[in-house]
Amino acid sequence: MASYVFGIDVGGTTVKMGLFQNDGTVVDKWEIPTRTENGGEKVLPDIADAILGKMAEKHIDRKDVAGVGVGVPGPVDGQGIVHRAVNLGWGVFNMEETLSGLLDGMVVKGGNDANVAALGEMWKGGGQGYSNLVAVTLGTGVGGGIIIDGKILTGATGAGGEIGHIHIQDGETDQCGCGNYGCLEEYASATGVVRLAGRTLAASDMDSVLRAGEVSAKTVFDAVKAGDALAISVAEQFGEYLGKGLAAIAGVVNPEIFVIGGGVSKAGEVLFQYIQPAYQKYVFHGSKDAKFALATLGNDAGIFGAAKLVLE
């Protein structure tokens, strides 16, 4: 009876590694550097070495390991084929087969990192107890991961849950990084909040603590908590866009819960009081009771979710 599982989260600079018991108990957690030179050819061998080394160190036998889950910063299809991971230098190849080959045939399961993190939040984080959830990551961009009946929604080309680029506003003149105009990411990411703040400051003479020093998502929500009227107006705009976007997502997948993570979510539950009014205004009645929760695993969501990939 295999009682251990490895969860690996491959990032552009470090690879986060976790050794878990099958019930999700963390046995060990560590990082190795990501060597991206030569098309990232060292990344998987380095991971394999680290796994085998850890098994030797902990006296864990091969037959006691259920497998290795891997979150990749790029699309991974249902056959384990990565379709380019630009930050790693990877092209198109079967990651599961390759890593399994380096591990003497051990079971390897791969997934996109945002989707895998969503699975982690379902298993041991803010979405625990639910099997239909939408994880929303409000970081530099807006990422997402969708879980349906306990399984990741991968999509036809691995772009399932790429919710940051849903068109949410007509008439936008600033271009999104994706090339379109009016994407959710332009308003609900950390950079989106800063942009909304800049516009609001420029359009108003109102006094605000945001006029002193550099504006970030953190300074905006700190000012909201301090009662700053201009910052509150920025939060209302943020909430209007994000609530509208989440209502559209609910109209498609009707989730039990939204789990909100990423840097912006550090503001805490105050976010929900700005998201909920717009969500309730725009959503179809069948999804009115969807719950909202904060992500709780932070940077560890990826290793938990990767481990769960093997166990599901």
Add this chain to the structure above:
Amino acid sequence: MASYVFGIDVGGTTVKMGLFQNDGTVVDKWEIPTRTENGGEKVLPDIADAILGKMAEKHIDRKDVAGVGVGVPGPVDGQGIVHRAVNLGWGVFNMEETLSGLLDGMVVKGGNDANVAALGEMWKGGGQGYSNLVAVTLGTGVGGGIIIDGKILTGATGAGGEIGHIHIQDGETDQCGCGNYGCLEEYASATGVVRLAGRTLAASDMDSVLRAGEVSAKTVFDAVKAGDALAISVAEQFGEYLGKGLAAIAGVVNPEIFVIGGGVSKAGEVLFQYIQPAYQKYVFHGSKDAKFALATLGNDAGIFGAAKLVLE
């Protein structure tokens, strides 16, 4: 080896019934009236009688029937519980258990009718060969059904795929039947097309064949095919709204294909030339290559999909 399956599509006035071989070959197809009096208490007994009668007529043994699939005009959860079907007078009860009890324990599977029709189009219709698809029904309203990895996306409360009420336009002053403003259904349904035509006629002095007689989705698209400039403008508006809506849906589930059915789809492939420009303008690049096809099963999609419910 069970080689037959029943597919049942329960509507407000008639129940469509199909007897299939397991490979989808139609053995027989007929209808019975829906008796909705007394909370629709006769509906399931009538269906059970019709099934048992057909088995006797065709000399089909109980052990040769894989089961009975049922599409219901209301939400049905993963346990087979119907959560009200207003058109039938039904409240909340376990439809699968009840019908199975009337059929001496035969396997019964239920699903929402729009979702079941989507499954039918995947199995034997416009979505054949695909396992990740979004079926869009442009009728009096806009309905939808989403299939992920060959299975219906039901959602937390059975509202998965209720895409007609995604908010698509700010500032709309006409209220949607759902109570909100600016839903996809207000622009892309048959009644939505008529509304857009009415607005366009009122706002313009342009000559048009639509100024004579009653306007319907059919007269609009017939006029489009005849080169009527005002009708073309209506089709462009329709396509802009629907393309924008489908792009948002693609940003969530990243389907292989959209299968477009319902009355409006009788206009044929001309629809795609109005939907595609907006879809391409708004969609995230990972979903740019999603295919578009017309539904082919018409009113039989429900019985095919219901049969497939049992076989999946």
